[in-house]
Amino acid sequence: MTFQSIKQESALVLHSGGQDSTTCLFWALKHFKEVRTLCIIYGQRHSLEVEMAQTIASEAGVPFQVLDAGVISGLTDNSLTNANIIIDEEKPADSYPNTFVPGRNLFFLTFAAVIARTHGIRNIVTGVSQADYSGYPDCRDTFIRSANVTLNLAMDEQFIIHTPLMWLSKAETWALADKLGVFELVRNKTMTCYNGVIADGCGHCPACKLRKAGLDEYLKSITINNE
Numbered sequence: 607m608t609f610q611s612i613k614q615e616s617a618l619v620l621h622s623g624g625q626d627s628t629t630c631l632f633w634a635l636k637h638f639k640e641v642r643t644l645c646i647i648y649g650q651r652h653s654l655e656v657e658m659a660q661t662i663a664s665e666a667g668v669p670f671q672v673l674d675a676g677v678i679s680g681l682t683d684n685s686l687t688n689a690n691i692i693i694d695e696e697k698p699a700d701s702y703p704n705t706f707v708p709g710r711n712l713f714f715l716t717f718a719a720v721i722a723r724t725h726g727i728r729n730i731v732t733g734v735s736q737a738d739y740s741g742y743p744d745c746r747d748t749f750i751r752s753a754n755v756t757l758n759l760a761m762d763e764q765f766i767i768h769t770p771l772m773w774l775s776k777a778e779t780w781a782l783a784d785k786l787g788v789f790e791l792v793r794n795k796t797m798t799c800y801n802g803v804i805a806d807g808c809g810h811c812p813a814c815k816l817r818k819a820g821l822d823e824y825l826k827s828i829t830i831n832n833e
């Protein structure tokens with residue numbers, strides 16, 4: 607199976623309305639014939655994220671589906687779904703930040719695969735990255751490959767999980783958005799911030815810091831290249 611022939615196929619994009627998954631949505635629009643999005647609610651603090659995802663899907667002209675998986679938030683104690691826990695600003699030396707939602711991507715990929723199958727889609731796109739993130743285990747390439755095999759075995763299907771950002775730094779993800787012609791859209795209409803502030807965000811949560819550092823690095827690199 608070559609990438610050329612995959613171009614004639616459809617893809618389901620896991621879309622949260624953040625920088626990474628929005629970049630993946632436009633990557634998928636470039637590489638697949640038809641694209642649909644799936645936005646999963648898992649009890650996250652900010653419903654604005656879902657509204658952003660819907661607006662972006664509408665601008666991209668793709669079907670938007672929301673799945674309520676709020677049960678996930680009741681299974682675990684983490685600062686993304688429990689407003690009483692203060693979000694870790696730094697990654698603890700010996701563990702994951704308290705924004706880690708155990709099993710999240712395994713749940714997400716399972717839901718995505720079931721829904722993709724219902725629509726006759728085998729390509730699933732997710733914006734996970736192991737190059738430049740908080741070290742969440744379910745963002746690693748090994749996990750994704752393993753989940754892909756498991757989902758294939760579970761449903762006797764040939765799913766292909768695509769992770770276009772897996773090895774990209776945040777600066778390279780900005781570069782990709784620019785290359786896809788959606789730099790301004792990603793910059794102004796996505797929400798990455800753990801405190802629920804769109805675009806450039808609150809400026810001090812770990813997600814904002816990472817996003818800003820990548821943006822600054824990318825903007826600096828294009829300034830140098832243009833000199």
Ligand code: ZN
Pocket residue numbers: 798799800801802803807808809810811812813814815
């Ligand atoms: Zn923030």
